[in-house]
Amino acid sequence: MSEQLIIFILAAFIGYFVVRGVTPALYSPLMSVSNAISGIVVLGAIGMTGFAENIFVMVCGLIAVFLASVNMFGGFAVSVRMLEMFKSKRKKQ
Template structure:
């Protein structure tokens, strides 16, 4: 293994560990706003992982880039779905309100 590959593996493992610890220590009440705010960051990491996966530097960076693409895409899609669900809770039910006024 080259020195660059070892450094890349170290950064990948460190980032995964840091991300896991950060997310696991956030109270459940803050998960939805946090995901809504980090969709842009996930999009940036998605672009970077696409570049890494398609760089054809070697087998290991391509595999790690592909894993990163899958993780970032899951995060982006999940973030938008949860944000949409959260925003739907704040919409007013106009049909229900008009029925209540008629009674």
């Protein structure tokens, strides 16, 4: 637990500095990318479903797998679409 707390705080620092460097023009893609990677809870959900010894727990896990997948796939889909728009003009210019 304390080890993970250290990891958490250090990761928050990394997050702070990395996000600080993001150009304001890409704040919307930043939100959808971070949205997508916060879908990482799907790992926990997969684990819970896989090792559940009780049907209720398994259902909870499965619902979480489903919800986190919407979040994750959707977030990446929106990011890809947005970043595609930002790309297209360099060629024309």
